[in-house]
Amino acid sequence: MDGRQGTFWGLGLGPGDPELVTLKARRLIQEADCIVVPKSSIAGESLALEIARPFVGDKPVLQFEFPMRRNERELAPYWAAAAAEIADRVGRGERVVFLTLGDCLTYSTYCYVLQELRKTLPESVIHSVPGVTSFAAAAAATSFSLGEKDERIAVVPVPRGDLGPVRRALEEYDTVVLMKVAKQLPAVVRLLQEMGLDGQAVFASHVSQDGEFITRDLASLLDNERGYLSVILVRRRGGDGR
Numbered sequence: 001m002d003g004r005q006g007t008f009w010g011l012g013l014g015p016g017d018p019e020l021v022t023l024k025a026r027r028l029i030q031e032a033d034c035i036v037v038p039k040s041s042i043a044g045e046s047l048a049l050e051i052a053r054p055f056v057g058d059k060p061v062l063q064f065e066f067p068m069r070r071n072e073r074e075l076a077p078y079w080a081a082a083a084a085e086i087a088d089r090v091g092r093g094e095r096v097v098f099l100t101l102g103d104c105l106t107y108s109t110y111c112y113v114l115q116e117l118r119k120t121l122p123e124s125v126i127h128s129v130p131g132v133t134s135f136a137a138a139a140a141a142t143s144f145s146l147g148e149k150d151e152r153i154a155v156v157p158v159p160r161g162d163l164g165p166v167r168r169a170l171e172e173y174d175t176v177v178l179m180k181v182a183k184q185l186p187a188v189v190r191l192l193q194e195m196g197l198d199g200q201a202v203f204a205s206h207v208s209q210d211g212e213f214i215t216r217d218l219a220s221l222l223d224n225e226r227g228y229l230s231v232i233l234v235r236r237r238g239g240d241g242r
């Protein structure tokens, strides 16, 4: 690499539509020597790579598997392996980009890889480019006003077990964005019905991707499996924008 300084960029590529990839992320992909993508053992082909495909050309793509486990201790070796390979390439002068779905610093594996990279690479070669989050895209797709005036917005990942944290957020905040709904979808719908908020919510899955599905009829979701890759936006007050 002619003694060139290597660089590392984490790129948020938005929720799916290639037109929602920023010009900066697109340019960095086109200029990169190597593309790194997280690959979920369950989701199969990386969605982030699918979004970037039109810009990747024949560049080398390194896919790192990050199993769908919650235990940090079990996952740490996978993050460390990815970070070691990236640090090695950057050390050899390569421009490496790491692709993520949505925004790279919002509930992304990238955050963990970043922590590992900071142990070996200087801050000056590590950079991030923000992306359109899934919930910003869901709000845009439904013209759903997330916040007005002094309203408070909470972003809450739905826990696997007790929905207490979701209930408390719904009691306390004006707008609640529920992410990682997954198998808890029927339980979340029942909670919203119980709290009288189901009429003020919108469900959006696979936003800006093939198979996008959006509905305000939450009762229709009680017995189906649409929770994967979905968000629910809930607004306590009407809001001028709705």
Ligand SMILES: C[S@@+](CC[C@H](N)C(=O)[O-])C[C@H]1O[C@@H](n2cnc3c(N)ncnc32)[C@H](O)[C@@H]1O
Binding pocket: 015, 016, 100, 101, 102, 103, 104, 105, 106, 107, 108, 109, 132, 133, 134, 135, 138, 178, 179, 180, 181, 182, 204, 205, 206, 207, 208, 209, 228, 229, 230, 231
């Ligand atoms: C690991 S987090 C990634 C979040 C992502 N970095 C972002 O900025 O939105 C995965 C969760 O994001 C949400 N998500 C990501 N992409 C989505 C999409 N296209 N449509 C709906 N929800 C999406 C879902 O709640 C999913 O469970």
